[in-house]
Amino acid sequence: MAFLDIQDVVKDFDGSRAVNHITLEVPRGAIFALLGPSGCGKTTLLRMLAGFETPTSGRIVLDGQDLSGMAPYQRPINMMFQSYALFPHLTVWDNIAFGLQREKIVRAEIQQRVESLLALVQLEKLARRKPHQLSGGQQQRVALARSLAKQPQLLLLDEPLGALDKKLREETQIELVNILGKVGVTCVMVTHDQEEAMTMASQIAVMHEGRLMQVGAPSEIYETPCSRFVADFIGNVNLIEGLVVEIAPDHTLINTADGPQLVGHGISGTPGMSVTVALRPEKIHLSPQDQEGMPENPVNRVAGVIEGKSYFGSHTHYQIRLPSGQKMVVHVGHVGPPAAQRQHEGLFERGQNVWAHWSPLAHVVLTS
Numbered sequence: 495m496a497f498l499d500i501q502d503v504v505k506d507f508d509g510s511r512a513v514n515h516i517t518l519e520v521p522r523g524a525i526f527a528l529l530g531p532s533g534c535g536k537t538t539l540l541r542m543l544a545g546f547e548t549p550t551s552g553r554i555v556l557d558g559q560d561l562s563g564m565a566p567y568q569r570p571i572n573m574m575f576q577s578y579a580l581f582p583h584l585t586v587w588d589n590i591a592f593g594l595q596r597e598k599i600v601r602a603e604i605q606q607r608v609e610s611l612l613a614l615v616q617l618e619k620l621a622r623r624k625p626h627q628l629s630g631g632q633q634q635r636v637a638l639a640r641s642l643a644k645q646p647q648l649l650l651l652d653e654p655l656g657a658l659d660k661k662l663r664e665e666t667q668i669e670l671v672n673i674l675g676k677v678g679v680t681c682v683m684v685t686h687d688q689e690e691a692m693t694m695a696s697q698i699a700v701m702h703e704g705r706l707m708q709v710g711a712p713s714e715i716y717e718t719p720c721s722r723f724v725a726d727f728i729g730n731v732n733l734i735e736g737l738v739v740e741i742a743p744d745h746t747l748i749n750t751a752d753g754p755q756l757v758g759h760g761i762s763g764t765p766g767m768s769v770t771v772a773l774r775p776e777k778i779h780l781s782p783q784d785q786e787g788m789p790e791n792p793v794n795r796v797a798g799v800i801e802g803k804s805y806f807g808s809h810t811h812y813q814i815r816l817p818s819g820q821k822m823v824v825h826v827g828h829v830g831p832p833a834a835q836r837q838h839e840g841l842f843e844r845g846q847n848v849w850a851h852w853s854p855l856a857h858v859v860l861t862s
Contacts (some may be wrong), residue, residue, distance in 0.1 A: 497522035497680055498648060503552030504537050512538045515553075515702035518617040525674060525681045527695035529688060531727070535704040536684045543682060544573045556648060572646040576653040578637035580625040583858055587612070587621040591641045597644070611639040614673060630658050631666050638670065642677055649674070651683035655690060667693045688728050692716070700724050716774075721862045732778075732822050733860075734771040738763060746859060751818035752796045758854030761826075763861060770860040775825040779843060779857040780812065781849045795851040798822060800844055806858075812842060814850060824850060 496519030505513040513535045528536040542546040543554060545566035561569055562747070580589050590611055594604045612618045615635040625633055634655065641649055654670065655663045671694050674681055680817045683690050691698050692712045700707045700715060700723075708720045719725035722733060736750035746757040748771060753835045755771050763769070795820045801821070802813035826842075842848055
């Protein structure tokens with residue numbers, strides 16, 4: 495039985511459907527990410543879990559208990575907002591203790607919980623500071639500690655790292671996952687940042703226009719997207735239109751504007767159907783045009799001209815113009831000592847003719 499069971503939930507606002515028949519199961523102890531562009535319904539769904547919005551239809555069940563009709567303060571749920579909403583006039587210690595004091599918990603118990611949480615988020619030495627005396631990352635940890643103080647069964651995070659700069663956000667992602675892992679609380683987070691979801695979540699639900707597009711582990715969402723939208727939204731991808739020529743149990747042949755694509759598995763469908771081939775940039779290899787053994791009409795190979803080049807340390811990002819006029823993005827990774835990396839960086843230059851080629855197992859074929 496799922497710990498959090500969202501059953502066919504719908505939410506309408508003045509005739510507009512924000513959440514469209516969402517059904518989800520979240521296991522106990524998971525960090526579950528609702529991922530999607532702005533306006534896709536993910537925050538509305540989170541607010542229904544918290545009790546700030548009431549579903550138009552459907553049920554939300556937490557650990558076997560139907561939450562229908564329960565006020566936010568009655569639910570065993572706490573929510574951490576993007577703005578952190580810390581009380582500026584209270585110290586770190588008092589911010590964490592605030593909810594416990596409101597519930598009239600005995601002083602000794604409050605003391606024990608606050609000290610334990612300060613240790614968990616590594617802020618013992620800053621307990622007497624006010625929020626304006628803390629960095630953004632420290633404020634984020636105070637807000638997390640305050641959210642955990644009442645020992646909720648479910649923790650909701652609304653764009654938890656959105657207020658931090660990129661470098662601090664990347665550092666805090668791992669830190670936050672480790673803290674949540676130690677506590678063992680089940681967590682549902684909302685984010686539009688795919689890298690944040692891929693780094694922090696054990697499972698991801700991709701949403702678009704109020705609907706669920708795909709649910710799965712980060713690797714599954716990235717490697718085997720179920721639709722063009724998911725493939726394009728998660729990471730960089732080359733999307734190549736084509737027509738199916740041949741389908742067999744162990745392969746599929748697809749004609750595209752830049753040559754035939756041989757896919758190393760069969761697909762559902764019939765010859766003549768239109769499909770989209772999704773090809774990740776890091777799965778493409780580049781070779782000089784004059785490399786020996788290149789056939790004139792290659793399968794899974796295409797000639798092109800490098801139009802753009804950007805160095806990112808771990809890889810170089812190339813943009814290649816193909817004969818059809820379509821652009822292809824290729825990531826060439828850097829391995830070995832720094833000298834070898836610098837040499838590798840200079841292998842291909844703007845204006846150079848190259849061949850791009852890839853394995854039959856590199857594709858994902860999308861029919862929607």
